[in-house]
Amino acid sequence: MSAHPHPLQRLFQFARPYRAKAIWATVFSVLNKFFDVLPELLIGVAVDVVVNQQDSFLAKFGLVDPYEQLMWLTVLTAFIWIFESVFEYLYALRWRGLAQDMQHELRQAAYGHVQKMAPDYITNARSGRLMALLNEDVNQIERFLNTGANDLIQVACSSIMVGAIFFALTKSLAVLAMLPIPLILVGAFWFQKRLYPRYVAAREAAATVSTRLNNNLYGMATIQAYTAEAHEQLQVQAASDDFRARNADAIRFSAAITPVIRMAILCGFVATLLYGGWLTLRGELGVGAYSALVYLTQRLLWPMTRLADMTDLYQRSMASVARIMDLLESPVPPDGAKRIEQARGALQFEAIRFGYEPGQPILHGIDLAVPAGKTVALVGGTGSGKSTLVKLLLGFHAPEHGRILLDGESIADLSKQSLRQQLAYVAQDPFLTDGTVAENIAYGDAQPDRARIQASAEAAEAHEFIAALPNGYDTPVGERGSKLSGGQRQRIALARALYRQAPVLILDEATSAVDNETEAAIQRSLARLHAARTMLVIAHRLSTVRQADQIHVLDQGRIIESGTHDALLVANGAYAALWRLQTGESTA
Known part of the structure; x- marks a missing residue:
């Protein structure tokens, strides 16, 4: 039997009617990131205007007067911020709308499929697991489409756009500034791989606490009748202590991800600061270009601090997609086609x-x-x-x-x-x-x-x-x-x-x-x-x-x-x- 396609591919197949919405949402995310990167370039242009005045970059377009250059630069900045805000509104509207649509469709499809199955299927599959699938798994996909999808797209776009600007201005500095990116990616996935079993253990412990509390709430009359309150309190405490210990283990590990990524970012930022400054002092790089590159380095590398969260959200949602699609693809008992309007009852x-x-x-x-x-x-x-x-x-x-x-x-x-x-x-x-x-x-x-x-x-x-x-x-x-x-x-x-x-x-x-x-x-x-x-x-x-x-x-x-x-x-x-x-x- 061949293996299932990747969960993302299975989600795309299910979401075929919503592909136009997803494409427009992606376009708006890319355009928002494009206008989001431009202000850093304008900072460099502004510095260039103040330092070089009649010999600035804008003077090449016929704007000789420095005051006129600053005026047009202000107008351009206003338009860029307006377009960035408009596309941020549009991508938020599209992604969140798509998230709500997919949440609704997946829950309806999953519940509708369960209703076609024999009641024994629910017993064998455990109603608690099906409840988690219909609620938590569906909500996990909604959370990813709400924010995670846009974040991944924008981080990729930011890396490509900023990298292209770096290489256009100075190839040697581009290599130094982007050198931490592979290390950040490898580090994030290394941490994530080791975090996954810790998260699984914490979720299992949380499920044990939930099951214990749910069972006790339904059986409170019996607990009180047998004066077993102290015993059950200890049972809940033991389950909660286990959850706290497993969660603490995951937290200690996950808390180290962002500081480690920050150290890698520091290396890229220091490289740009020192090497870029050295090139500027030698006259091989303009002051405005240097200013823009310093800001762009932060814009390039800083989103990487959230990479661990993004990959975690992505992996959780793909696991949820796989579980929901497995349910939707489970075989339904065969059904006949004939109808009978009013039987005699024999x-x-x-x-x-x-x-x-x-x-x-x-x-x-x-x-x-x-x-x-x-x-x-x-x-x-x-x-x-x-x-x-x-x-x-x-x-x-x-x-x-x-x-x-x-x-x-x-x-x-x-x-x-x-x-x-x-x-x-x-x-x-x-x-x-x-x-x-x-x-x-x-x-x-x-x-x-x-x-x-x-x-x-x-x-x-x-x-x-x-x-x-x-x-x-x-x-x-x-x-x-x-x-x-x-x-x-x-x-x-x-x-x-x-x-x-x-x-x-x-x-x-x-x-x-x-x-x-x-x-x-x-x-x-x-x-x-x-x-x-x-x-x-x-x-x-x-x-x-x-x-x-x-x-x-x-x-x-x-x-x-x-x-x-x-x-x-x-x-x-x-x-x-x-x-x-x-x-x-x-x-x-």
Whole structure:
């Protein structure tokens, strides 16, 4: 497999629509630097006018009077400063605008790509790392485009322009003045190479502190309940001390870069001062030219003091580019092209085999029919494959063998959006967005129907507690529904599924973590929905599914029993054993 192109090349490919903006920004940066260098030359011309007067450089253009020369020199200086300021405004406007555009496009593209991936991808990639990518990495690129790109361009332009002036005036002095530049470049990259692992160690230590604090903030109730405050304080202190030590190591090293570069600059400046002065005293170099070269030496070499910062910013941004582009280039699960407008809700699982890891199958040839308008339940122990079947039905994964049909149509041929519009899903741990109760019930609907929201809540037996909230349906639920109890969140999730009015309702352990009252409310809601739509119910609590039209018992990826609740109790098999375990009742 060939290696990836350079991150800068990958960024250029992504930013193709913004190339015109980048080109104009570069042009304005170059023009700004051109007019920025000219004032040093004008200082030399001004000195030449004062010293040589009628024999000055400007006198060759017909301006014999020294006062007239100074007047025109003042006018020229004003125009140069105006143009320099105008182009500084234009390049800042272009670069910062480009930085904001790229920040927006990269974040949108990365997040959009993540939304196309299966939920397990987020788990495997670690949500914390993806958050860092969507925030810190994108912001790192924005910081580079904001200032770093312009700085690199202007340092290069300054070196070329000033070097050209030096060589035009005196080649020998040019060589002496520019001699420190290779040493500065080599030194900067030498330092940077050794700084990189220190920065990495410091960032890892900072991530450890952040993780520890984040974990403790979420678990503060448990920390306080177990009076573990002192213990956790020591843990945070140890992580913070480690970060401080690693950061100090990086700071000690990075603090030496600029002084070392200053010493190299001193060599170039002293060379210009002494050798240039010697040439001037011998009459081989004009006084004005000497003055200009002294100022230009500082203009040539002084920006090099920021070279370490510029290269650091560049390297960080290129690493961020590589991570974002790797995400954008990660393969997306295949999607079908067919659409289905309104399904009846008949489901068929045919010889389904699947495993998350090669050679470790979870499902072994599952055959299962869910007739339209019927309620079918899947029960069994943890790891038996119940939730995996739901993930396959939702299109999060594709079976290794076999197929799943919706109204006789293979879901592999349907677009995932079209498929999921026919399904309403209630998870064991429901996700609530940080909005109002009404916004969560009508989640995904661009034009919510208030009457339908209330009807859905009533059907889910959630209206009573919602009406008792401070602002009723307009009450904010907090981050992840933190202002509501677990049972309230679950009933809102059920109301959301009912609001969708999809032909297939999927409940994945929807009652396993709720209180008896909430379970009873959900059971009553499901009883009213019986025969109104197709329901696929996964449950640990068998009391939730006793009214199902058909119950299938899974064990290690295989269906070992099927039948109604009463028939399975009479059979006295695995289901009956589970029932006795949960209820203590006799099946006789």
